[in-house]
Amino acid sequence: MSNSNSAWLALVAMVAVGCGGGDAGGGDEGMESGGEMEATAPAVDPAIAATISGTISFTGTAPAAEAIDMSEEPTCADKYDSQPMTLGYVVNDGHLANVFVFVSEGLGDRTFPTDQASVEINQEGCRYHPHVLGIQTGQPLVIHNSDDVLHNINTESTENRPFNISQPSAGMESTRTFNTAEVMIPVKCDVHGWMHAYIGVTDSPYHAVTDASGNFTIEGLPPGTYTIEAWHEELGAQTMSVTVGESETGAADFTYDENAAYAPVPMGEPLVVSHGESAAG
Amino acid sequence: MDWSLPLNISTQGVQIDNLFWLIFWLTAVAFVLVEVGVLWFLWRYRAREGHRARYTHGHLGAEIVWTAVPALTMIFLGIYSGRIWAGIKSPDSFPKDALTINVTAKQFEWNVTYPGADHVLGNDDDFTIRNRFEIPAHQPVVVNLESEDVIHSFFIPELRVKQDAVPGKVIPIWFEATQAGDFQIACAELCGLGHYSMRASVVIHEPEDYERWYNEQTGAAQTAAAD
C-alpha cells in the first residue's frame, strides 16, 4: 500500500542521514582522533640524551594569597582542615612553584612520538590537581571528578577547539586530546569560580612544571642549543638559551623579580562584560 | 510533595498568594462545573433504545450568560491583578529608604555587591561576595540585577521574587522580608549546563544582627584593601 511505502522511504532516508556519523563533542576524545601522527623520528638514543634542569626563584615580596570562601559548597569545604588559598603566587623560601617550562626553539623540524601515557587532572575539594600541567599534542588528558558536585571543565583555547564538558558526580572521567601546540590554555569551572588550571600543550615531550621547591627537569633531549621558556600565570614569560652536549645536564635557572615586567602570554578569549542602561522596556 | 506554596516571608508575597488562591477557587468552581457536567451528560444523554437526540441549534440566552459570566470574571481579575502588579513593579512603588545591592549573574554563579562602609554603591569600598545574599528583615531591599553573559533569572521562592537578569540591562526590583531565616536564590532561566546548580545562599538577619554582620564585612574589606 502507498502509505507504508512512504513510511519506508522516510525511514531509509533517516537512517542514511543518521549513519553519516561524525564525532560528537568539543575537543577530540580518546586517542584515535588526535592530530595526524607525522612520520616519527627515531626516539633519542638514551646513551647520548641530554638533560636541562633548573630552579626558578622569586625575589621580593609576593602578593599575599587570598582565602577562598567555599562555604557555599559544603561538599568541598568539608574536605579542608585549613583555609584553602589562591595559587597565583606559590613561593617557598624564595622559590616559585607552578612555573611551566618548555623548549620553545631549537628542535628544528624534528617530530617526536606521542607519549601515550595519559596525563591526569583531578577535581578534588573543588580545586584542580595539578594547577599547572604540560601535555604533548595527541597525548591523552584524563579528566577526573572526585567531588560529588557538578564541575564543568571549560577550556578557553584559541589554537585548539575549546571544549566545555560537565561531570555532575564523583567518579566521572573523560578523556580529551589537543591537536595543536598552545601555551597556555586556561581551564576554569563555571560553577566554582575560584577553580583555575593551566595547560601547556607542546609538540615535543620536553616540558615540565616546577615543584614546590621551584625545581624542574627536562630529560631525554637530543644534544643541541635550545631556547627554554618559563611561564608563570601572574608574572609572565621569560626565555634563556641553553646548550647541552651528549649526556650533559645543562642549567636553566630563572629569576622573577616582583618589580620587573615580563612578556605577557595571551591566553584564551578576552572576557566581555556588558553593563547597560537601566530597564526601560 | 505537598500541594501548597512555600513559606511566605514577603510583604508582596501576601498579595501574590491571596491572588493565587482567589484564582484557585474561581477555577475550581469552573472545573467542577465543566468536569462534573461533562460526566453527567455522558451518562444522562447516552444513546438508548427509543431515545432520540434533541434537534436544536443553539440558544441565544444561554450563550449570552456563558459569555458574560466569564467576561465579567476576567474583568474583575484584571483589575485586581493590575493593582497588585502596579504596587510591585511601578517605579513609584519602589521604596525610598531601601538598602540597595547589586547582583550580577553569570554562568553559573551570583556575584553580590554590597555598598560598603559608606552605604553607597559604585565606589571603591563596595565588596562582592560570591553566592551569598545577606539582607536584613523588616527593611525594603532594592536589587539591581545584571548579567555578564546570558539571561539568568533571580528567583527566591519564599520571597515570591523572580526577575530575569538580562545582559546589557540593569533591572531593579524591590522586596521586603518579614522574617529572618536561611533560603536560596535559584536560577529560573535556562542558562547552560550549570543552570540546575546555580544557587546562592540567602541569609536574612534580624536588623541588629545584620548591622553586626555588615560591620564585620566592611572591616574585613578595609583590612584587605589596606594590605
Added chain:
Amino acid sequence: MATMTAEPSGIPVREEHHPQPFIRKYIFSTDHKIIGIQFLFTTLFFLMIGGLLAVMLRFQLGFPGEAMPGGSILPETMAPGGIILPEFYISLVTMHGTFMVFFAIMPLLVGVYANYLIPIEIGTHDMAFPRLNMISFWLFLISGLMMLSSFWVVGGASRSGWTQYAPLSANPDASGVFTGQILWCLSIAVFGFSSLLGSINYITTIVNQRAQGMTWFRLPLVIWALFITAILGLLAVPVLTAAVIMLLFDQTIGTTFFLPGGGGQPLLWQHLFWFFGHPEVYILILPAMGFVSEIISNGSRKPIFGYKSMVFAIMAIAFLGFIVWGHHMFQSGMNPRLGMSFMVTTLIIAVPSAIKVFNWMATMWGGAIKFTTPMLFAVGFVMLFTIGGLSGIFMAANPVDIYIHDTYFIVAHIHYVLFGGSLFAIFGAIYFWFPKMFGRMINETAGKIHFALTFILFNLVFFPMHGLGMEGMMRRIYDTSRYTHLSDVQDTNTMISIAAFGLFASGLYFGVLFFWSLFKGKPAPDNPWEANTLEWTLPSPPKHGNWEQLPTVYHGPYEYSHPDMDRDWLLQNERPDIVSPAHEVTIRKGEA
C-alpha cells in the same frame, strides 16, 4: 476517463488519461490525499521521536545520576556509561519541545488534515496548487531530517530550549553548541517555507473552490478552523523565519541583533519569537477544536450548539492571539506597563475558549451519545483542555506569574493544552478519519484501551506538575537536589517518570494498532460514523480527483436527528425532501 468538468468556479479540471507510475502516484504525488497520508506517516514517526526524547529526560529526572538502560550506546559526550550529562539533558529538553511543536503536533493538525480534508469536505477535486502542495511536504520532510541530524554533529543538538532565548542561543561559547544550532535555525527556516506554501494552498482552495451551495456558514467547523489557522500561519510564521535567520547571522557572521556587546537586544529575540509563538499555539489548538466539534456533534447525534458563535469564537481567538504575546515575557525585564496591557488581552482571550467549551457541553446535552473511540478522545479533549485553560488564568494574572513563571506549573499547562488538548483531538481525528483514508476500521475495543491508558497515564504524569510548580520547581533543571525548597519532590518526580514510561508504551501500542489496522482492519463502509460532511459520500478511500461530478450542498453539516426524518443523519449533499419524501422536512433558512 478523460473529462473536462466545468466547476461552478470556472476552473477546469482534467483527470488523468493513463495510470501513473508508482513513483508519481505514491512518492512524488500531487494528490492531496496521498500528501496528507505522507504527512501522517512522517509526523507519527516524529511524534515517536519526541516521545522517546521525553522518556530519556524523564529517566534523568526520575532516577537522577543513574545509568539509563540502553544508555551505554550513547557517546561519551552525551551519556558516559549511560549516565545522562547535564548538557545532553538540556539538548533532550530542547529537542523534545522542538520536535513535538514543529514536527509532530503542528503538521499532524495541519499537514495531515488540512491536506486530507479540505478538498473532500468542501467538495472539490484537489487543492488549488497541487504541486506546491507536494513541495510543501518534501520541504517538511527535509527540515525534519535536518533537525534530527543535529544530534550527530560535533557539539550535538541545540541546547537553548525550544524557545531559543538569546544570547545563549546565539553564543556557542555559552551554549557549547555550534553546528547543531546552525542546523536548528536552518531546519526551522525550511520548515517555515513548507508551512507558508501550505497556508497559501489552504486559503486559496477554501476561498475559491467550495462546491455549489457550500456557503461560508455551511462549512464544517473543521474547515473554518483550518482556514483561520492557515491565516494565522501566513502572518506569524514569516516572523519566526526572519528571527531564526537573524539568530543564525548573530552566531555565524558577526551580526549583533541579539547580542548586547554589539548594541543588540536580547529582548528583541523574545518579542520576535513570541510574536510568532503565541499565534503558533493557537495554530496548535484551533484545528483540534475543529475536529472536536465534528466528532462531538456526530457522536451526540445533535447539531453543534451555536455554530455561528463557534465560528466567531475561532476568529476572536485568532485575532486576540496576535496581541497577547507579551504574557510570555512578564518577568523578562520588559517595561512593566506592557505587562498590564498584555495581562488584559490575555484574560480576554479566555472568554472565546470558554464559550467553545460550554458549546461543546451544550451539544452533548440532550444528545444520544455513542461511545466510539473518536468520541472518547473528543470528550477527553474537552475535559483536559479545560484544565489547561483554567491553569492559564493563573499565569495571565501577572503577579501570580512572578512566582509560577518558569516552573513546572507552566509545564503542566503546556501539556494539558498540547497533549490533553491537541494530541487527544489528533488521536480522535486519526480514529475518525482512518476508515476514509485507508478503507479499514480500527478495532473499537483496541482503540478504547488506547484511550483509557492514555487518559489515565497522562493525568498521572502531568497533574502532579501543578503541585511541583507550586513548590517552586524550576523548568529545565537536570536535578532537584541542589535546592532546599525542592527537598521533597524527588518521589513525585520518580512516580511521574514511571507513568511517563507507561504513557510512551501506550503510544507504541497505538503505533502497532495503527499499522496492524492498515493491513488487517475490518473493511470500512463509506460512512461508518453516519456523519454528514461531504467526505462521507465518497468511497473509503476516495479515488484520485475525489468526484467525477462535483456535489451540490443544500444545508449545513450538523443536521443530525431531524425530527421529521427516520434516520438521524443527513449528508450535506442530500436534499431533505428527496430523502424523506413522506415527511415534510424543512430546514429553517439561516440555520446552519
